[in-house]
Amino acid sequence: MARYGMVIDTKKCVGCMDCVVACKTENNVPEGHNRDWIVTVANGKFPDVNLEIQSQRCNHCDNTPCVACCPTGASHVHDVGGVVLVEHNMCIGCKACLAACPYDARFVHPDGYADKCTFCIHSVEKGELPACVSVCPTHCMYFGDLDDPNSEVSKLIASRKNHPLIPEAGTKPRIFYLT
Amino acid sequence: MQELTTTRHNPQIDPTMHVWGWEIPVYLFLGGLVAGMMIISGYFIFSKRFKNKDCVTYTLPIISLILLSLGMFSLFLDLEHKFFVWRLYTTFKISSPMSWGAWILILVYPVIIANMLMDPPKFIASKFPQLHKIKDYIHERPALIQNIGVSNMLLGGMLGVYTGVLLSTMGSRPLWNSSMLWVLFLVSGLSTAAALVHMIAKDVDERELLAKADNGFLTIEIFVLGLLIIGLLTSSAVHINAAKLLIDGPYAPAFWVFVVGMGVVIPLIIQLLAVNHKIKHTPIAPIMVIVGGLILRFIIVQAGQYSHYLNAHFR
Ligand code: SF4
Ligand code: SF4
Numbered sequence: 001m002a003r004y005g006m007v008i009d010t011k012k013c014v015g016c017m018d019c020v021v022a023c024k025t026e027n028n029v030p031e032g033h034n035r036d037w038i039v040t041v042a043n044g045k046f047p048d049v050n051l052e053i054q055s056q057r058c059n060h061c062d063n064t065p066c067v068a069c070c071p072t073g074a075s076h077v078h079d080v081g082g083v084v085l086v087e088h089n090m091c092i093g094c095k096a097c098l099a100a101c102p103y104d105a106r107f108v109h110p111d112g113y114a115d116k117c118t119f120c121i122h123s124v125e126k127g128e129l130p131a132c133v134s135v136c137p138t139h140c141m142y143f144g145d146l147d148d149p150n151s152e153v154s155k156l157i158a159s160r161k162n163h164p165l166i167p168e169a170g171t172k173p174r175i176f177y178l179t
Numbered sequence: 180m181q182e183l184t185t186t187r188h189n190p191q192i193d194p195t196m197h198v199w200g201w202e203i204p205v206y207l208f209l210g211g212l213v214a215g216m217m218i219i220s221g222y223f224i225f226s227k228r229f230k231n232k233d234c235v236t237y238t239l240p241i242i243s244l245i246l247l248s249l250g251m252f253s254l255f256l257d258l259e260h261k262f263f264v265w266r267l268y269t270t271f272k273i274s275s276p277m278s279w280g281a282w283i284l285i286l287v288y289p290v291i292i293a294n295m296l297m298d299p300p301k302f303i304a305s306k307f308p309q310l311h312k313i314k315d316y317i318h319e320r321p322a323l324i325q326n327i328g329v330s331n332m333l334l335g336g337m338l339g340v341y342t343g344v345l346l347s348t349m350g351s352r353p354l355w356n357s358s359m360l361w362v363l364f365l366v367s368g369l370s371t372a373a374a375l376v377h378m379i380a381k382d383v384d385e386r387e388l389l390a391k392a393d394n395g396f397l398t399i400e401i402f403v404l405g406l407l408i409i410g411l412l413t414s415s416a417v418h419i420n421a422a423k424l425l426i427d428g429p430y431a432p433a434f435w436v437f438v439v440g441m442g443v444v445i446p447l448i449i450q451l452l453a454v455n456h457k458i459k460h461t462p463i464a465p466i467m468v469i470v471g472g473l474i475l476r477f478i479i480v481q482a483g484q485y486s487h488y489l490n491a492h493f494r
Contacts, residue, residue, distance in 0.1 A: 017186065037187035045180055056187075065350060071278035072266040090266050093259025095191075095198040096277050102351035102488045104196060107189040112260035166488045168415070170350060 003062075004081030004119055005146040005174035006133070007153045007162070008055055012140035015040060015053040019132035019141070023057075026120060026131035030110050035117045036132055052179065055132065055141065057117040058105035059165065059173030060084045066097035066106065075114065081145070083121050088113040102169035119143070146174060196484040202257035204476035208371075209250030210342045211364050211472065213243045215372025217287070217335025219389070220294055224328030228385070229297065235380040240295035242379075247291070251284065276345045283337050290334045293317075293327045339365040346483060353414075354421035354479070354486035359407040364476075366403055370396035371472035374446075374465035390454050393468065397447040404439065421486035430482040438478060442471015 015038050023029060023036045036057035043050050060083055067075045067084060074090035075097050077083070086097075091113035098106045098114060109115040120130035124143075128134070133141040144151040149158075156162070157176050164173040191198045216239050223229060223236040258264055268285075272278040297317055299310045317323055343361030350356050373393035380386045411422035425434045446464035453460045 020186065033189050034187045037185055039186075040182075040184045042180070042182040056185075068274040069277065069348065071270075071272055071275045071281060072263075073270050073272055074266070089263065091260050092263045092266055093261070094257070094277060095259065096275070096349075098192070098198045099196065099484065100349050100351050104189075104192050104487075104489065107192055108198070108259050168417075169488050 001079075001147075002081045002145040003147040003174070004060065004083055004124070004143065005153055005176070006119075007142040007156045007176050007178060009140040009142075009156075009160075009178040010052045010054060011178060012138040013053045013055060014138055016137060018135050018137055019055050022131040022135040023117070026123075027118070029115075033107050033109070033115070035115070052177070054165075054177055056103070056105075056165070057132070057175070058084060058101075059103060059171065059175045060117075060119060062172035062174060063170060065100040065102075065171060069096045069100045071096065078121060080121060080125055081119070083119045083124075084116075085118055085121065086114050086116065102166055102171060103173075196487070197481070199257065199480055199484060201477070202253045204473070204480045206250045206254040206257070207342045207345070207364065207480070208473045208476040209246050209253070211339055211368025211476075212371050212375065212469075213247045213250065213287075213291075213368075214335045214339030214342070214365070215368040215370070216243050216246075216376060217291065217294075217331045217338070218369060219372055219376055219392075221328045221331030221333075221335060223385075224294070224297075224324060225332065229324065229328075231382060233381045235376055235382070235385055236294065237298040238379060239376065240291045241300050243291050244288070244295070247284070247287065276341060276348050280341045280345060283334065283341055287334050287338055290327070290330045294331055297324070297327065336365070339368040342368065346479070349483075351488065352421075352483045352486055353417040353488070354411070354424060355483040356418070357407050357410050359403055359410055360479075363400070363403045363407055366396055366400045367472050367475055370400055371469050374468035377460075378462050378465050386460065387454065390450050390460065393465070394447060394450050394454065397443050397450075397468065400443055401439075401447075404443075417486070417488050421482075424482045424486055425478070428482075429485075430478050433474065434478050434482075437474040438471055441467050442475060443468075446471070 017038055020036055020038065027035060029035050036055060039054045039056050041052045064077060064084055067077055071094060072090045072092055074087045076085060078085045093108060093112045106114050106116040124130065129143055133143045142153050142156060144153040146153055148154060156178060160178045162176040162178045164176050187193055220236045220239040223234055228234050229236050255264060267281040271282060296313050298314060304310050340361045343364035346355040347357055347360035370393055373389045373396055377386055377389040377393060380389060408422050411418045424430050446467040449464040452458045
């Protein structure tokens with residue numbers, strides 16, 4: 001079974017927010033809410049400074065506290081690619097999963113259910129790419145199967161310096177940032 | 180220097196998380212209080228105090244039922260997808276404390292009702308005369324009475340523990356992520372319950388016993404609070420930051436004044452003087468304990484949401 005993940009090249013990303021707009025359009029994300037967002041991290045002291053621009057979203061973790069704590073089974077790991085999803089009609093809106101995610105990747109949809117990035121699984125199942133990946137003008141995002149050593153994502157992780165976000169939280173995130 | 184800027188501003192999430200408002204602390208407080216009352220009532224049955232007609236075990240069940248229902252209503256108010264609440268009962272998720280809680284609550288009701296049937300309140304018994312038969316049936320069977328006592332203590336314990344486990348299993352919130360939290364909530368539930376029962380008990384002997392028990396619970400609570408904070412302070416950077424929220428951070432004034440001072444230390448001193456017959460018993464100390472228990476839940480829930488792996492980077 002595939003294990004979908006993402007690789008994002010921070011050396012190429014310019015923070016244009018095309019991925020943010022594409023996600024909002026593709027997934028009808030309600031006004032004032034974001035399934036993906038841009039974080040700029042400035043590190044160091046002049047003249048030795050470095051700036052990293054990260055396009056962030058749910059990390060579709062291998063260890064999923066959000067799924068474990070869900071009392072109804074609404075939050076679940078999908079059969080295809082191990083993508084973490086929410087079944088709207090099973091969600092009671094208890095917000096346990098929002099509190100359990102160390103990335104604060106989830107929010108409550110105005111209709112009452114917990115919502116977040118789906119890796120555009122509706123497109124991926126048709127053989128297309130997630131909206132954010134497909135629109136990126138600098139081609140800094142890669143999507144694929146982390147379990148396949150020949151996939152583009154696996155090769156990039158093997159060959160380039162990279163880091164996931166907050167690995168110390170222990171959720172084993174599946175988005176890697178090339179630096 | 181490290182500086183983070185984000186374009187995200189999701190409601191209830193940014194800049195700091197506040198997904199749970201007043202409803203969850205109230206629910207956890209009432210859950211803990213009822214848990215404590217069940218343990219006390221169960222103990223009074225188990226230790227044969229129920230043979231005294233004035234025993235408070237005959238008053239507690241109806242109060243427990245009302246408070247527990249209020250707590251569950253408060254939880255219901257917090258749900259964002261209310262029409263789907265029945266989904267809680269179409270599955271049991273072993274990894275989810277909230278699922279455990281939902282099912283424990285279902286078991287708690289019949290156990291409290293069994294306790295109530297030992298002497299149904301007059302306003303109910305007058306409408307349903309059959310209840311007298313049930314009462315007689317129970318009182319003819321000492322083993323059954325013992326079982327009612329034991330099951331009240333057992334399920335009360337499970338309920339009290341659950342109110343802490345619900346939060347402490349969330350690794351994402353460093354302040355909650357302590358195995359002392361369930362002990363704290365259980366002991367706090369017992370101390371608030373002992374305080375409340377002390378105020379309503381008619382029997383002088385029982386009142387004295389409850390005041391002494393409450394002093395014991397409050398003393399344990401001080402140690403547990405200390406251990407919780409020491410545990411966090413000796414853990415990772417984010418846990419140290421979480422402990423500092425209570426020690427000298429934004430939640431410190433409320434924590435020291437209302438929880439530690441007015442919720443534990445001062446009532447403990449007052450009650451120690453009272454049980455040693457230096458001063459008279461008044462409702463002041465018990466009320467302070469109860470209010471302190473409520474504020475403890477508010478502070479832990481709010482500061483816990485504030486404590487975060489991301490905030491560690493922002494500082
Ligand atoms: S990033 Fe958060 S919501 Fe997404 S899988 Fe990980 S823990 Fe769950
Ligand atoms: S808010 Fe919905 S998806 Fe999240 S834990 Fe509660 S029921 Fe599950």
